[in-house]
Amino acid sequence: MEQPKLFMRLKQEVMESGDCTRCGLCVGLCPYIKTLDERIAFIHDCGREDGNCYRICPRTPSDWPEFDRQVFGQEREDHSLGHYMEVLYARSLDKDIAQASQYGGVVSCLASYLVESGVSQAxxxxxxxxxxxPKPFIARTREEILSCAGSNYSASPTLAILNDGVRQGLDNLVTVGRPCQILAIRKMQGLREVPEHNLSARKVNFCIGLFCFWSLETEVYAFLQAKTGGKTIKKMDIPLNYAVVTTEEGEVQIPVDELRSFIRPTCQRCFDPTAEFADVSVGSTEDDPEWNTLIIRSLRGQEVVKKALAAGILETKPYPSERLPLLRSAVLNKKRRVLDGAVKDKGYGYWGLSPEYSKGIEEGGEER
Ligand SMILES: Cc1cc2nc3c(=O)[nH]c(=O)nc-3n(C[C@H](O)[C@H](O)[C@H](O)COP(=O)(O)OP(=O)(O)OC[C@H]3O[C@@H](n4cnc5c(N)ncnc54)[C@H](O)[C@@H]3O)c2cc1C
Incomplete structure (x- = not known):
């Protein structure tokens, strides 16, 4: 039987099935894919035989060993955290950033370093x-980066603005994204035989990945408003069993169980909670809100962290040895839940896990 065109497969297999991660990279790639708030849809069928929209999507088949080779030049040894060079605690020494940020401000600090030093244009x-x-935003200064600090837990299609920015002539861009967004960038960077002007992701010169075990549907914001009596919300954090919502008048605690119905179903099918293809990945420590967990993955990531340390804007300390097994098992458990559920329905091949990678996840991976 003839296969549907690739755009139609994206529409049916990803968008209409509710599997779209809302990364945003397909938006504006062709004139028929648009966003409405955080939703992404075709406004018209596309006549093209080819379909890079399908190939770059983080929810279409992805060859994980190949991405490891593409980004790091080798396959992984660790099936929990993916390829990495070092795991550390880190925080920004820039006081404004430390104050405005979600945790230790490592994301804003590194983005700011890259832009202010001219390594990245924006x-x-x-x-x-x-x-x-939240809305996608192109930040060209430290102040603009500072204005983006903090986490909003819905699935903003941030990468839509990457395509816009590149069309406007921007180059050398540092990009901060959820794991699915970093995967989309790597998928586009790996496309061959495609005209350069169609490959906005090749203008990304540094990827900062956020840890993300799930994102929430946009409807959560109305729920939070109701829970806080319509007060202005300044920040939300989800330490463990409670979400802590900080309003202008104090804190409101909401049991995580009340948020579960807002978790996006596609996140239950994701087995990359730590942004394994980023140059560096950043998350909470679950231990001390003034620090971040920082996973240095690539040589470029290592070099940028070294320079930020030398510039006196970042500080690091060793990751507590007793906590590393906790992080690794939280990630492995998430991956196993996914493999036991939805992914097994479609088979490992669909997700591009080699037999070694699937075995590594199921058996726990090699300890370092
Ligand atoms: C949807 C989501 C789920 C997350 N889940 C976890 C988790 O389970 N465990 C964990 O340890 N950490 C998680 N994080 C990451 C965590 O919230 C912090 O972003 C991270 O630790 C960096 O902290 P920071 O102080 O360095 O960030 P900051 O310096 O404050 O910078 C935060 C950056 O995040 C970006 N950002 C904010 N909202 C979004 C969004 N919706 N999509 C993409 N980028 C965004 C902003 O552009 C900003 O640059 C999640 C983040 C998001 C957005």
């Missing part, structure tokens, strides 16, 4: 003026 970020659905 940063592709996500910004919320009020605590509502």
């Amino acid at each position: 940063a592709i970020l996500t910004k919320a003026d009020n605590y509502g659905p």
Whole structure:
């Protein structure tokens, strides 16, 4: 039987099935894919035989060993955290950033270092003026990066603005994204035989990946408003069993169980909670909110962290040895839940896990 065209497969297999991660990279790649708030859809069928929109999507078949080779020049030894050089605690020494940021401000600090030092021309970020659905944002200065600090837990299609920025002539961009967004960038960077002007991701010169075990549907913002009595929300954090929502008048705690119905179903099918294809990945420590967990993955990531340390804007300390097994098992458990569920329905091949990678996840991977 003839296969549907690739755009139709994206529409049916990803968008209409509810599997779209809302990374945003297909938006504007062709004139028929648009966003409405955080949703992404075709506004018209596309006549093209080819379909890079399908190939770059983080929810279409992805050859994981190949991406490891593409990004790091080798396959992974660790099936929990993916390829990495070092795991550390880190925080920004820039006081404004430390104060405005979600945790230790490592993301804003590194993005700011890259832009201010001229290594990157701008940063592709996500910004919320009020605590509502954030919008993609191109930040060209430290102040603009600072204005994007903090986490909004919905799935903003940030990468839509990467395509816009590149069309406007921007080059050398640092991009901050959820794991699915970093995967989309790597998929586009790996495309061969495609005209350069169609490959906005090749203008990304540094990827900062956020840890992300799930994102929430946009409807969560109305729920939070109701829970806080309509007060202005300044920040939300989800330490473990409670979400802590900080309003202008104090904190409101919401049991995580009340948020579960807002978790996006596609996140239950993701087995990359630590952004394994980023240059560096950044998350909480679950231990000390003034610090971040920083995973240095690539040589480029290592070099940028070294320079930020030398510039006196970043500080690091060893990752507590007793905590590393906790992080690794939290990630492995998430991956196993995914493999036991939805992914097994479609088979490992669909997700591009080699037999070694699937075995590594199921058996725990090699300890370092
Ligand atoms: C949807 C989501 C789920 C997350 N889940 C986890 C988790 O389970 N465990 C964990 O340890 N950490 C998680 N994080 C990461 C965590 O919230 C912090 O972003 C990270 O630790 C960096 O902290 P920081 O102080 O360096 O960030 P900051 O310096 O404050 O910078 C935060 C950056 O995040 C970007 N951002 C904000 N909202 C979004 C969004 N919706 N999509 C993409 N980028 C965004 C902003 O552009 C900003 O540059 C999640 C983040 C998001 C967005």
